[in-house]
Amino acid sequence: MFAAATKSFVKQVGDGGRLVPVPSLSEADKYQPLSLVVKKKRCFLFPRYKFTSTPFTLKDILLGDREISAGISSYQLLNYEDKSDVSLYGRRGNHIVNDVGINVTGSDSVAVKASFGVVTKHEVEVSTLLKEITTRKINFDHSLIRQTRSSRKAVLCVVMESIRTTRQCSLSVHAGIRGEAMRFHFMDEQNPKGRDKAIVFPAHTTIAFSVFELFIYLDGAFDLCVTSVSKGGFEREETATFALLYRLRNILFERNRRVMDAISRSQLYLDDLFSDYYDKPLSMTDISLKEGTHIRVNLLNHNIPKGPCILCGMGNFKRETVYGCFQCSVDGQKYVRLHAVPCFDVWHKRMK
Numbered sequence: 001m002f003a004a005a006t007k008s009f010v011k012q013v014g015d016g017g018r019l020v021p022v023p024s025l026s027e028a029d030k031y032q033p034l035s036l037v038v039k040k041k042r043c044f045l046f047p048r049y050k051f052t053s054t055p056f057t058l059k060d061i062l063l064g065d066r067e068i069s070a071g072i073s074s075y076q077l078l079n080y081e082d083k084s085d086v087s088l089y090g091r092r093g094n095h096i097v098n099d100v101g102i103n104v105t106g107s108d109s110v111a112v113k114a115s116f117g118v119v120t121k122h123e124v125e126v127s128t129l130l131k132e133i134t135t136r137k138i139n140f141d142h143s144l145i146r147q148t149r150s151s152r153k154a155v156l157c158v159v160m161e162s163i164r165t166t167r168q169c170s171l172s173v174h175a176g177i178r179g180e181a182m183r184f185h186f187m188d189e190q191n192p193k194g195r196d197k198a199i200v201f202p203a204h205t206t207i208a209f210s211v212f213e214l215f216i217y218l219d220g221a222f223d224l225c226v227t228s229v230s231k232g233g234f235e236r237e238e239t240a241t242f243a244l245l246y247r248l249r250n251i252l253f254e255r256n257r258r259v260m261d262a263i264s265r266s267q268l269y270l271d272d273l274f275s276d277y278y279d280k281p282l283s284m285t286d287i288s289l290k291e292g293t294h295i296r297v298n299l300l301n302h303n304i305p306k307g308p309c310i311l312c313g314m315g316n317f318k319r320e321t322v323y324g325c326f327q328c329s330v331d332g333q334k335y336v337r338l339h340a341v342p343c344f345d346v347w348h349k350r351m352k
Contacts, residue, residue, distance in 0.1 A: 001199060005114040005171050006207045008082060018210040018228075019163070020051055025201055027053045031162055031209040033072050033124045034058045038148060039155045039213065039232075051157070051211070056144055058158050063137045063220070070129035072122055077163060080116040111174045116165050116207065123161035130224060137220035145216075148234075155232040157211035158224070165205050172198040294327040296344055299337065302326075310336045311343040 006021035013019060022028050030053035031037070038052045059068050138145060148154045213225040213232025225232050299322055300306070306322045310330060313319040323344065324337040338344040 001112075001171050001173055001197065002201070004112065005082075005116075008084065008112070008114065009080060009116065010208050012082070013078070013080075013163075013208070019208045020210060021208055022206055023051070025199075025205070028206045030055070031159055031206045033122055033159055033162055034068060034070075035159045036061065036144065037157050037159060037211060039157050039211070040151070041153050054144060056142075061139055061142045061145055063139050068129070069132055071125045073125060074120050074122040077119050077121040079118050080114070082112075082114045082116075084112050113172045113174075114169075115171075116169050118166045119163050119207065120166055121161060121163050126160065126224075126226065130226075133222065133224065136222075138216050138222050140220065149216075156214045156216070157232065158214060159209050160212050161210045162206045163208040165201075165203055165207065167203045168200060169203075169205070170198060170200045294325045294348055296323055296338075296340055297326060298322055299324045299335065304335065307337050309339050309343050311338065311347055313337070 002025040003021065003023050006023075010019045010021045022031055034057050036054045036056045036058060038054060039049050040052065041049055140146070140149075144156070148156050213230075214222050215225055215230070215232045215235070216222045217235045223230075304324070306320050307313070309319050309321045313321070319339070321337050321339045321343075323340045324335050325344065325348075326335050328336045328347070330336050336347070338347050
């Protein structure tokens, strides 16, 4: 009866499908803000998920003894009174009859009356909680974490809001014939045939709640899945390896792009330099032939091996030469390697 009433409440209040009805009156006190519940898919035939309460809160599965500082705000939501007539031939009617156990002989419908009165909404301050969890880690040695992690269908969730009653409430069910005036009897002597049932439960009873799923990484860090698009669970080792390889690939691609850009700029500079050399008359560019200028030498004659030209040998193609100049020095080296034409004259033109 209680489960049927909470389902009807969630269906009418709505909240975009985020609200979950409390399934049992005996577990209503376990769906408080920051409590942990396990979300598990039943099977492929049932699209809805099953939520199972736990005796733990979010603080219990975190390393360290520091309390969670995120506050909980509350406000009045609505005044809820519901009377509905449910057919016994429907799924909801069968569920109520099996749950309550009333006598339905000669009846074709069940009248349900739920009087919750003013209900309040209690919710966690999400922004404060998100800032705090950035420095907290999950304790993988906790029994709840070990058990949830072993099942690929189970997802750990934290209760972010709960809806509670503010006064003593009553639920009553009457079996009868559709169209006749439905009566709600609360005294057993007025109900000899067992066609009516009623229960009363105390104030501050949770009737609905909503959760955020937790996604837990291998290093113990975790995220709150604040949208329906993001999904919770545990990071698997194969997923982490794939993510690492993907990041390494992106790093290598970016580094290769930068190298190719640098080579391209260097090549454009050399092309402009050499074209400038060839476009001018020899008398203006062949500085090495002028009197008093530096002289081309074969470095092999001085036991200096062949090596890359200082102008055009530093790009993608290592252009090597045996010629150079002893009158020039670079980085403490008492000579520079330069191709005889045109690098030797281009180099000394720049030096001049």
